[in-house]
């Protein structure tokens with residue numbers, strides 16, 4: 416799970432993505448994996464717990480890619496009018512990790 420690199424608090428992916436929705440051409444960026452990852456790594460996020468700022472590259476890239484997939488997989492995942500994320504990204508990521516581990520267990 417994503418954690419603030421400065422204070423160590425757990426971060427909510429939906430909240431992080433909502434910070435990114437303010438960027439220019441966000442609707443375009445959120446449809447293109449390469450553009451999204453580039454924008455993500457260079458984006459300056461603000462931790463809602465300690466208020467410090469850090470770059471997206473300090474967060475797990477694998478989770479960011481999964482978040483991109485989830486946002487594109489579900490129609491209406493982003494409420495563009497209100498700049499809100501409608502998906503519970505942390506729950507979906509946790510579920511995904513659980514299934515991955517289960518898969519490994521079964522195959523192992």
Ligand SMILES: [Zn+2]
Pocket residue numbers: 419420421422423424462463464465466467
């Ligand atoms: Zn923090």
